[in-house]
Amino acid sequence: MNEDTTLEPPSSNGFLGFYMLNEGNMGSNKSTLDYFDYTTGTFQRNIYGARNPTVPKELGDVGNDIAIYGSKLYAVINASNKVEVMDAGTAKRTGQIQIPNCRYIKFHEGYAYVTSYAGPIEVNPNYTQKGYVAKVDTTTLKEVARCIVGFQPDDLEISNGKIYVANSGGYMGAGNTEKYEKTVSVIDIATFKEDKRIDVAYNLHHLQSDKRGNLWVTSRGDYKNLPSRLYFIDKDQQKVTDTLPIAVSNFYLDGDSLYIYSTEWSYVTYSNVITYGIVNTLTRKIVTRSFITDGTDKQIEIPYGILVHPVTKDIYVTDAGNYVSPGMLYCFTKAGRKKWSVRTGDIPAHFTLLPQQ
Template structure:
């Protein structure tokens, strides 16, 4: 079942029970592994953030070096041995802006800021219940499950203002001078939020709330002025769906009745996977889908083409290399032990896989 820590109170409790089976509480030992053949280009490497189980302070940072083909685990812990609790408790997002890398650490109520090239700690930004990150004109925007977005200066690393949005906001997308925020209402499953908040970034005010569907989560912009937003449904009788918002009219223009968990867009392709769990049946249904965002049509094929999707137990994170179009997909497996990272080429054939930290989920590409 695909969950990013606080999607449902009942799911959170379930993960707590699972996490309690792991007693060691320590970080994954630092380790390097040769997985790729090595390559050079505009991208220097790929950071992978592992969420870690709630309450265990086991969030961790891995790094794949494109030039050497070496995958290094627990980079933050090795680089910053003086930080006793490591990266912290439940990391929910990572992003690079300028020379700094930012990691939202939900359970620790902070954004960890480090040097993007060395992973050396610089400072932290206090944001209670922080979730996801987005940047605009030297500001970092951080969604808080407390119902607002914290806006911090990327120079001083201090929160300058907050913007009240919907209940339990998740991801954000920026198109022009507007930001679109997916509101979930995940704390109240009997009364989910149904809106996408639209923020005027020039005034830091909400100018509209678009009615979409219940329990919204991921939201991604394409190159044609549309944003794609996923609805997780209610895990009982209402299924997951995908919606398209036209940012010129700020209205829903299309609905795809497909399971939609994570979505990543590169050029004209949207890569979508879903692990849709139903409490009535107790069954997980996993799917991998491709969608042409230019024509807004579903393609009748998976983005994994060699049959190796059978090796993946719990797909949990997705990223597309914008240059090579390699596909990176993580597997959280049982949410308790170490996960896996799979790399596929642009045709959907597996290139390599590697063991990660616990619950690998989020990616940031480091450029030369």
């Protein structure tokens, strides 16, 4: 059942609200959709089931990405091998795209581009199935082409007529660092063919272009001796020209400010090191090592998702907690002071803002 909690007065800053996709623990079929309504100041939990009472198994197993394109809301449901397509205004299901082991989604000129691990979910140093990017017509919701990339491709970005794909090799590298992928695939969007690979670092994850079209790529490292790092790819040179000594689990770009958090697990110490920070993408400098300024970051057990409101600059950070119980969503002012927190679904992770029409 869905639940509503009023958290702040109604506001209108160019957005009706935001959707938040809760991953749910793998195998539990508990991915859910929450919604924060700016017009009422109300947070609504678990809206998908209420809006789609006839859909069996509801949203599915492991929500991995969410985005709005045009009038449609797309939720990438990894272990259910599908992209769930909904009406952006109502979250009522309008269709579905079948893509095995799908990961992340981006859009360009009427097409959705979705990364796929292609093969089964299994940690295997001898994995043989390379991943691909699926090209999907957003009118028909039909896959029209595939481009093979590296092993276990994760996030992707579209910039300068190219699709950039962060290859991870995550299934293969556990126990053997050399088995990880360490490249970004560059696909020419016109031909939908892989042009080249850019050498970056082991076990890549997130990828984002800044206002100048340069790319920021995160590496998870190997959880042992190689730490997580942030890499800068110069768009003209098409290679890494800078490395920032900051660990990154996820980030959100607002203007020139790249808001970062990291939950860095170590198999040496068997513990997490949690950090926050902001990087200026113009100067390529770390501006601060903490954007939460009032000490309330200590309340967050496992930061897992991030969003910055483009107008108010409110910062939203989710907490996955113990990964099996409901998580929490925290809202901070632009000065980094806590405004409120609210209970979410299990493993709250991914955001997308709903613009005013």
